[in-house]
Amino acid sequence: MKYYPSDTTDEELFQSVRKGDEKAFDILFLRYYAVLCAYSKQFVDIKDGQEIVQDMMLRLWENSREWTIETSLRNYLFRSVRNNCFTLISRNESKQRAIDHWHESRQSHYEDPDFYIVEELSRQIDAALQRLPASYREAFELNRFQNMTYQQIAAQLNISPKTVDYRIQQALKQLRIELKDYLPLFLFFI
Numbered sequence: 001m002k003y004y005p006s007d008t009t010d011e012e013l014f015q016s017v018r019k020g021d022e023k024a025f026d027i028l029f030l031r032y033y034a035v036l037c038a039y040s041k042q043f044v045d046i047k048d049g050q051e052i053v054q055d056m057m058l059r060l061w062e063n064s065r066e067w068t069i070e071t072s073l074r075n076y077l078f079r080s081v082r083n084n085c086f087t088l089i090s091r092n093e094s095k096q097r098a099i100d101h102w103h104e105s106r107q108s109h110y111e112d113p114d115f116y117i118v119e120e121l122s123r124q125i126d127a128a129l130q131r132l133p134a135s136y137r138e139a140f141e142l143n144r145f146q147n148m149t150y151q152q153i154a155a156q157l158n159i160s161p162k163t164v165d166y167r168i169q170q171a172l173k174q175l176r177i178e179l180k181d182y183l184p185l186f187l188f189f190i
Contacts, residue, residue, distance in 0.1 A: 010073040018064045025061050032074075033057065036081050043085035052084045128178040132171050139164050140171035 004013065004027055013031075016024035033053060040049030056077070060067070069076045129137055142148045142156070143164075150168075154161040 014064070014069070014073050017061065018067075025064075028060075028073075029057055032077055036077060039078060040081050040085050043082065044088055048088060049081075049085070052081060052088065056080050056084060124179060125175075128175050131178065132174055136167045136171040136174070139167035143168055 002016070002021060002023055004016075004024065008027070010028065010031075013024045013028050017028065036053045036056075037046065037049050040046075040052055043049070044052070060077075071079075129141070132140065138157070139153055142153045143150070148156070150161045150164045153164045157164070
């Protein structure tokens with residue numbers, strides 16, 4: 001293990017890090033971690049700042065062979081922390097705008113009294129569909145929800161098109177009976 005005196009420059013340590021020297025990396029990490037975390041506090045909260053600094057230092061270790069630093073290592077580290085803080089702030093602001101927009105659109109949706117009527121109608125339709133015999137429900141759902149023709153349904157279920165027609169007609173008959181109280185409302189929303 002190589003010994004580094006306390007006056008070893010950042011550039012000398014970085015050159016050793018580029019060669020894979022863990023001890024040199026540890027020294028750089030200890031030299032800059034606390035001060036970079038303190039610097040990041042002026043932009044983001046401490047936990048985010050610590051994460052940004054840790055991620056940046058990890059990238060420094062993992063990618064040191066590819067990195068070329070035009071300025072001093074110290075300037076590079078501070079600029080990198082600042083830029084990553086700004087990226088996080090921008091990402092959080094974008095996320096918050098999206099959340100706010102979604103919340104506003106949902107809020108007006110829930111404030112509309114028709115929303116609750118449609119929700120109730122939807123629950124009643126689902127419940128009525130579940131009470132249909134399985135063969136009727138399957139033919140009905142394939143036709144109404146998946147837009148399949150009677151011929152396509154007959155081929156898929158290996159039955160005649162007349163049987164498909166009968167099952168759908170029976171399903172509609174039962175749904176009309178079960179949803180008779182909601183039929184005017186249902187027609188209004190269609």
